[in-house]
Amino acid sequence: MTVLTPQLLESFADSVLPTARASTLPATCYTDEEFFAFEKEAVFGQEWLCLGRASDVPNPGDYTNVELVGERLTLVRGHDGTVRVLSPVCQHRGMLVSEGRGNCRAFKCAYHHWTYGLDGGLVGAREMDRTEGFDKSQWGLPSLPVEIWQGFVFTSLKANPEPLAPRLAKLDELFAHYExxxxxxRKSFESPSMPWNWKVMFENFNDGYHASRLHAGVHDFCPSNRSSFLPYAPDDAAIARTNGFLFPDGGFNALQKALLPIFPGLTEEERSRAAFALVPPTLCLGVAPDQAFYFLIRPKDAGHIEVEVHYLFHPDALRDRLFEEKFQLSEAGVNGIVAQDVMATTGVQQGLTSRFAPRGRYSYLEEAQQQFNQWLVRRYTEGWPGGGRDASSPGTASSPGTASSPDAAPSDSAPALAPVSDPTAREVAA
Known part of the structure; x- marks a missing residue:
């Protein structure tokens, strides 16, 4: 029996009501493997996926491999300096031609020595001269769309996805002075298996409500009730909020003060707040006066994710002679917060497997969670098996509308997908 019923789809309507009336998503969405398999196509198969930073492959020939929802992908910088994303699956018999990370002049399959250039083109296939109709130019590695936004590399499993950068415009403004x-x-840590659903990770990252409770003490300078939420529109690719400080240049450590050099271009307001953003389904991004930080999320199954945590520092900050010592102190504070979050998100996932798991109600400080619901429900509706119905209006024809509140922005049918003129090299200026 399938869990992907019309009744489940229609139940999402309660999760996209205005925050004061909305309910959390059903527990099934976090625990059921069939539902996760649905998400792999309806969400991860349709959206832009962050693989990392362009600086992960700084030199021609540098490559690194990532696995996302069962697909192995190679991020590589070509001899021409262009960052590309290729499938490393040899087009002869399917063996992987690239694993791990390193630097090379070409990718050669160890099985039969088919050889591919860094642009994915097949440059060598010996003993294929007797194969009828074989045209080397038609057998290159699959090349995926690429957008580079603010130094982050995004790709899509969809051939012609809607451009990403225009839908991140509010983040360009929010993060402009952080460059x-x-x-x-700089990588902090990587865990190959954390025991919770990918959505639990996203909800916790941008949850201001818990900060003054779970993180009492170290987080007191940045109290929950100073959260402010950026407006959300149906076509947005991001959810964001700011959180004010009690004093300028606060920091997430025992001293509650920024320990590292401050980003040089910040305004007084920006020095008195943090900001948190979700670019689902793979990137969580935050900033404080002296550092930025990002999480790369890669689901493994309904109840486990792989996560990488990285910092970003302004180049000038590294000139501080005591940078390493200050960084160690700063990271110790952040690690304490992360440990508390790990405890909480593990407990949430365990509770969601219970028959008593609730469809809870939101505080006004959880507007980011309601916005995330809007983002999710639109994609669930569009990808529902057999043609979905509008979850905000049960019984009507399918529509990507995201909320049933009277003040929600109207939404027509999904926008046409814009063609990608050069999907392997579209780079977007920050």
């Missing part, structure tokens, strides 16, 4: 495209990335 994220110039920032230096």
């Amino acid at each position: 994220l495209d110039r920032c230096v990335s």
Whole structure:
């Protein structure tokens, strides 16, 4: 028996009501493997997916491999300097031609030595001269669309996805003075298996409500009741909020003060707040006066994710002679917060498997969660098996509308997908 019933789809209407009336998504959406399999296509198969930073492959020939929802992908910088995303699956018999990370001049399949250029083109296939109709130019590695936004590399499993950058315009404004495209990335940690659903991760990252409770003490300078939410429109690709401080240049550590050099271009207002953004389904991004941080989320199954946590620093900050010492102190504070979040999100996932798991109600400080519901429900509706119905209006024809509140922006049918003239090299200026 399938869980993907019309009744489940119609139940999502309660989750896209205005925050004061909305309910959380049904627990099934976080725990059921059939529902996760549905999400793999309806969400991850349709959206832009963040693989990392362009600086992960700084030099021609540099490559790194990522696995996302069962697909192996190679991020590579070509001899021409262009960042591309290729499938590493040899088009002869399916063996992987690239694994791990490194630097190379070409990708050669170890099985039969078919050889591919860094642009994916097949450049060598010996003993194929007797194969009728074989045209080397038609057998290159599949090349996926690419957009580079603020230094982050996005790709899509969809051939011609709607351009991403225009739908991130509000984040360009929010993060303009941090110069994220110039920032230096530094990995904090990576875990191959954290025991919760990918949506639990996104909801926790942008949840201001818990900060003054779960993180009491170290988070007191940034109280929950100073959260403010950016407006959300149906075509937005991001959900964002700011959280004010009690004093300028606060920091997430025992001293509650920024320990590292401040981003040089910040306004007084920006030095007195943090900001958090979701670019679902793979990127969580936040900023504070002295550092930015991002999480890369890769679901493994309904109840587990792989996560990487990285920092971003302005290049000038690294000139501080005591940068390493200050960084260690700063990271210790952040790690304490992360440990508390791990405890909470693990407990949430365990509770969601119970027959007593609720469809809870939201505080006014959880508007970001209601906006995330809007983002999700639109994609659930559009991808529902057999043709979905508008979850905000049960019994009507399918529509990508995201909320049933009277003040919600009207939404017509889904926008036509814009063609990608050069899907392997579309780079968007920050």
